[in-house]
Amino acid sequence: MTEAIDDRLRRLQSELESHSRIARHLGLDFDRPVRSLGDGYPENTIALIGKISERLLKQVWSHYEVPGDPSGKALNDLIKGCRPHIRSTNVINALTDIQRLRNRSTHDGYDIADEDGLLAVRRLLDVLDWFTNTGLTAVTGDSPQLSPLVEKKAEFLAGLYATLGFRAVKRFELSESTVYQLFGRQAGLRVEYVEIMLSRSLDELSQLLSATSGELLQTQLPKRTRFLLVEDEPATGVTPFADGEIRIIAYERFVETIVDVPGHLAALQRVYPPVVPSAEVAEPMTITAELMEADQHTGELDISETSDAAEMLRSLASTSANILVIGGPGSGKTTLLKRLVVAPEGSPTHRYRFYLDMSLKQPDEEFGDFVTRILAPYMPISRQRVFDVFLYLIRAGSVLCVLDAIDEAVQSTSLTAFLSLFADVAQALSAESTVVMSSRYSFLADSPQVRRLLNNSSLISEQLVQQLHANGVDPLELPRFAVVRLHDLQLQRHQQTLTVSPLEVRLADQTGRGDTVLTADSAGRLADLVTARVGQILTSRNLSHLQRGLERLLGLAFLADKTIFSLTEVCTELGIECFAAGRVSQETFLLAPLFRPAGADAVTPVHSVFQEYFAARLLRSAEGRAAAAAARPEPLLTEQVRRFLHYLGTETPPAVPLVVPAGFYVLGPSHRLLLREVEKPVAFDEFPVTVGRYKGFLAAVERQGSGAWDHPETPVGHSHEPWWERLRAADYFTDPRFDEYPAICISWWSAYAFARFEGKRLPTSLEWEAAARGADGRLFPWGDMLDLDAVNCADTWSGRPLVTYEVWKQEIDGGRLKECAPTKVTDHPRNQSHCEVKGMSGNVWEWTETVFDNLNSAVICGGSYDNPYRAVQASSKALYVRRGCSNAVGFRCVQEAE
Numbered sequence: 082m083t084e085a086i087d088d089r090l091r092r093l094q095s096e097l098e099s100h101s102r103i104a105r106h107l108g109l110d111f112d113r114p115v116r117s118l119g120d121g122y123p124e125n126t127i128a129l130i131g132k133i134s135e136r137l138l139k140q141v142w143s144h145y146e147v148p149g150d151p152s153g154k155a156l157n158d159l160i161k162g163c164r165p166h167i168r169s170t171n172v173i174n175a176l177t178d179i180q181r182l183r184n185r186s187t188h189d190g191y192d193i194a195d196e197d198g199l200l201a202v203r204r205l206l207d208v209l210d211w212f213t214n215t216g217l218t219a220v221t222g223d224s225p226q227l228s229p230l231v232e233k234k235a236e237f238l239a240g241l242y243a244t245l246g247f248r249a250v251k252r253f254e255l256s257e258s259t260v261y262q263l264f265g266r267q268a269g270l271r272v273e274y275v276e277i278m279l280s281r282s283l284d285e286l287s288q289l290l291s292a293t294s295g296e297l298l299q300t301q302l303p304k305r306t307r308f309l310l311v312e313d314e315p316a317t318g319v320t321p322f323a324d325g326e327i328r329i330i331a332y333e334r335f336v337e338t339i340v341d342v343p344g345h346l347a348a349l350q351r352v353y354p355p356v357v358p359s360a361e362v363a364e365p366m367t368i369t370a371e372l373m374e375a376d377q378h379t380g381e382l383d384i385s386e387t388s389d390a391a392e393m394l395r396s397l398a399s400t401s402a403n404i405l406v407i408g409g410p411g412s413g414k415t416t417l418l419k420r421l422v423v424a425p426e427g428s429p430t431h432r433y434r435f436y437l438d439m440s441l442k443q444p445d446e447e448f449g450d451f452v453t454r455i456l457a458p459y460m461p462i463s464r465q466r467v468f469d470v471f472l473y474l475i476r477a478g479s480v481l482c483v484l485d486a487i488d489e490a491v492q493s494t495s496l497t498a499f500l501s502l503f504a505d506v507a508q509a510l511s512a513e514s515t516v517v518m519s520s521r522y523s524f525l526a527d528s529p530q531v532r533r534l535l536n537n538s539s540l541i542s543e544q545l546v547q548q549l550h551a552n553g554v555d556p557l558e559l560p561r562f563a564v565v566r567l568h569d570l571q572l573q574r575h576q577q578t579l580t581v582s583p584l585e586v587r588l589a590d591q592t593g594r595g596d597t598v599l600t601a602d603s604a605g606r607l608a609d610l611v612t613a614r615v616g617q618i619l620t621s622r623n624l625s626h627l628q629r630g631l632e633r634l635l636g637l638a639f640l641a642d643k644t645i646f647s648l649t650e651v652c653t654e655l656g657i658e659c660f661a662a663g664r665v666s667q668e669t670f671l672l673a674p675l676f677r678p679a680g681a682d683a684v685t686p687v688h689s690v691f692q693e694y695f696a697a698r699l700l701r702s703a704e705g706r707a708a709a710a711a712a713r714p715e716p717l718l719t720e721q722v723r724r725f726l727h728y729l730g731t732e733t734p735p736a737v738p739l740v741v742p743a744g745f746y747v748l749g750p751s752h753r754l755l756l757r758e759v760e761k762p763v764a765f766d767e768f769p770v771t772v773g774r775y776k777g778f779l780a781a782v783e784r785q786g787s788g789a790w791d792h793p794e795t796p797v798g799h800s801h802e803p804w805w806e807r808l809r810a811a812d813y814f815t816d817p818r819f820d821e822y823p824a825i826c827i828s829w830w831s832a833y834a835f836a837r838f839e840g841k842r843l844p845t846s847l848e849w850e851a852a853a854r855g856a857d858g859r860l861f862p863w864g865d866m867l868d869l870d871a872v873n874c875a876d877t878w879s880g881r882p883l884v885t886y887e888v889w890k891q892e893i894d895g896g897r898l899k900e901c902a903p904t905k906v907t908d909h910p911r912n913q914s915h916c917e918v919k920g921m922s923g924n925v926w927e928w929t930e931t932v933f934d935n936l937n938s939a940v941i942c943g944g945s946y947d948n949p950y951r952a953v954q955a956s957s958k959a960l961y962v963r964r965g966c967s968n969a970v971g972f973r974c975v976q977e978a979e
Contacts, residue, residue: 090115093202100209106222107140109133114202123198124186130201131156131183134176137208137220138163144219156180167211168240168476170469170508175207214243214264216252226254228281234332235260235279237477238310241339242275244473245466250274259285275306283311283329310335333432336479339470341459342433346423348459349436367391368413368583369571370406373564390567394421397563398481398515406519408567410690410721411584411607414519417567418483421517433474434481440489440689441679444642448505472508480514488520489644489689518562521721582607584688588614605728611694615675622671630655636699639692640709640716645679690721697725702732706745706856710756718754723747723858727865731856736916740764740978746851747858750956754858762978763848765918768906769927769973770835772813773820775803775827778835790837792830796964801831804966809902821905823925823971829939829963832928832972841974846931846940846958848975853922853943853955855915860954862914862921869950871911872923873904876950883949893947901946903968914955923953925971926961938962945969 097111104111114133117125138159142151145166151159160176167173182201186193212220215236227235239249239262247264254260259280266273309329330338337343370390386393390413397404398421408414415438422436435456442451449468457467474480484506491498509516569580580603588594588610619625634654638646648665651672661669667678675691676684686692699705700722709716726747733742741763749755782801791799803814803826813819813826827835836842844852853862861868869877875892876883878901883889892898906920913919921927926941933939938960944953947969961970 087119089199090119093199093206096206097202097209100206100213102221102223103137103209103212106220107136109136114198114205118195118198118202121195123195124193126198127179127182127186127193127201130179130205133205134179134208135159137212138176140219141166141217144217156183168473169211169244170472170476172208172211175204178204179208210248211240211243214247214249215239216249226257227260228257231258231260231279231281234310235262238262238277238279238335239264240477241336241470241473244469245339245462247273247275256285258282273306275308277308277310279310279332281312283309308335308338336433336474339460339462340433340456340474341461342435345435345456345459349419350423367570368417369568371566371568372397373566390417390565391420393565394418394517397565398517400515403510403515403562404517404565405562406517406565406567407521408519409521409569409582410693411582411688412521412567412569413583414521414567415485416583418485418517418519422481422483432479434483435471436483436485438485440486440644441685442490443645448508452509475509475514478514482509482514482516484509484516484518486520486689487518521719579603584690585610592617607690608694608725608728611690611725615691615694618672618674624658624671627655627659632695632698632705635686635692635695636697636705637709637712639696639722640699640718641712642714642717644689644692645683645685647683649682651684693719693721694725696722697729700726700731700747701729703744703856706756710745710758716756718747718756720751720754723751723754724865727857727859729857733856736855737978738917739767740916741848741852744856746847746854746856748847748850748854748956757847757851759848759851763844763852763975764978765844765852765916765975766841766973767917768919769823769925769971770832771820771906772822772824775824775835776814776820778838781838787834787838790834792833795830795834799828799830801827801834803827807966807968809968821907823903823906823920825903825925825968825971826966827928827970827972828966829928829932829961833930835972836974839974841976843928843930843972844975846929846942849921849927849929849942850955850958852916852918853914857915859915860956862918862955863911867950868911871909872950872953873909873946874923874944874950874953875901875947878946883951889949898947903946903971922955923948925969926959926967928961928970928972932963933960936960936962937964941970 094112094115097115100111103109111133114126114129117123117129135154135156138156139151139154141163142154142159145163147162147166149162151162154162156176157180160173160180164173179201182197182204185191186197216223216239217236218232242264243249245266247266249262250265251263252261259278262277262279264275264277307327309327310332311329312332328338368390369387370393371384372386372388372393374385394404394406394417406414406418419436422434437452437455439451441455442448446454452471453464453467456471457464460467460470462470475482487502487506488499491502506516506518569582570586572579572581585606588607592610592613594610594613615628615631616625619627634646634651638644648660648667648670651659651670652665655672657663657665659671660666661671667673667682667684670676670684673684675687677687679685696709696718700709733744736742741759743759743762745756745758747754748757779801787801803824805811805814805826807826808814810816810819813822833843854860859865861871863871867882869882875889875898878898879892883892903925906924909920909924912922912924914921921943923944924946925943926945927943929940929942931940941959941961942957943955944957948957961967
């Protein structure tokens, strides 16, 4: 052993002696691990510390009456069982480190160093410090005199100060309802002291201090902080003690001396002003919502309640349930959650309330760093302690925490991205506190994987389980998430019931365009109102010429997942003219109505739709789309950006019939939109290949064979005949009445050969979707509007909209779709894309050239006659084995455009 190691051992041994009460009470020998390390056996030290940890946790297990017998439990199981009762993340991490070190020390071939043994002793001290400082009688052996309620409060206070880095110096139990605690902390060359007298009665405290001449609070200590905590709020101006340095505070409000919750909530009210009802609307704006609950057997979400959203959230928040609120842009999520947090009656069971706007989280910022940045201005403590205090309050079950706009804290809306986010915020979940998250994506409720994640089923992600355990959360005790889906407002206007979002009502008020918002046509309502609001602000400030500058600043930034801008950055990009009197500050910022503060010298758009609007304006031009596509990481596109883009239209030359120009296109499903490039112009067939055309190919094959047209990997003996046995109409390829119907029951190999027979090829899946969607990313070839007469799909055969897959399946199982079949390729003339390609949505899926060789499958696009309307969008894709033949799969051809 080196001299340095010996010195560290002596210091550690000295620290262990300060926990002699625990050693005596539990019959533990704290000297043996240190002696073993001194003798050169670090592996024995780690083994002994593992045993000590087990003994401590068994005592905690029994004290808190954790179900089960702890006597035969391994250290890993003991940690899991005791986690909910240990509020310190540092202690949980220390125990986990001890477990990890012991596992490594017992692994054959792993070399245990002295440093490993020293780390194990250090981590044991972290555990012992916690139990000593919190005064847990089951571990320290002290005889409890306090009533259970006062004991619980005293333990909470001790844990809070331990989290702040204090150590317990003295503790006196003066009666069953009164306790004195003294805490100290080294701060440089001085020691800080905090004295607390906790009692259920101010009268009892007054009598006690009078009888002792205040001696208990007159210890000969340097300057210190002194509190008297009582159960009830003391009357204003009550100062019964002469020195005037003692603060008398109700226990329920004590944490406000460490966390300025009122200040945090006051700032929230300033940053997020309430929605003002429109002058055109007489009735109050009540947002309704559906409470969705998962079926225990199928996992499907069913509506269990429909009522006032605010009342529903207040009721849910009064329990320990966690909540996921889903609503589209401008649906009032932020306003509802802000009111839930701010209103005192909003969370009667939670003393402390935090609102964290996840849209302000930087792309690479850890959740703990984000929480620290937001809450540090309201905590007059060391910045490094802010997140620890936040987690401590969460673990204590005393917090209502809102994590608004979680979807804006991920760089993509893929399941992997959300899983990573949930794993990160899992630190803020507990079985006692309530966490409310919000998202604009119904994907979170619709995805079976995410539902399992939220509902804590047996199929919950292992990654999330590990993260929950690592952060002191037992997944089995974590309440299920309640899913609340918000509705738009229902307003009466000219004997019509209109569906309007709260944001649209607010913008109508601000712009004086009530007639615009209160109309039945909703397709471009939000875009019109945002355009009007932006124009109003720019015109009133004589800054209309900055429209393009805002597109560049906000549009490109949004696509790069950047939502916060320093005032200096705004000045640099837009010019000093954005600020009055040439002074850069929040107070002189002339464009302030379009932004809200995001710090002392930073701003963010007042609502995300404003930045999405500028992103859409940027994407209108081919140059803008190219610039966005070149950005790294990959640009972030939202469904609202796509909607704005479709409504605003693109600045591109008139389309050449049947030709998809080269350029960048918005592709993919609404929760995973991407910019992808078509490198060369492509000319499409106007219609899918028909039976009549395919019969000409079969005749040519019969005359001369197909070797000149076959794919090199075509299976030996493959026939290009349709799969006759699968045809639902046996005469489909022989009766001339089917000549204008799509060629079906044709394999990919045959579709490939046919295309070459005509001097063409199959389109790639990218080219196919670009032809169907156009540069504006429309949902259907004809646009965004629902038009059942334009498409052959299951809804048209059913005679009603099949809104969910469950309803569609019921139609199939009930035999009500057995008659659905392909129709002529010319039967739905409105089913036409921007470049006049016909029939790309529904009727039959279409083969593409995009192949997954490892699966021997190819991508098919567009949906078919037996799919519901929502599954025949221009983005609809599936994989089908290349040898497969189906009544629902056809194809069309393309060739290079001149």
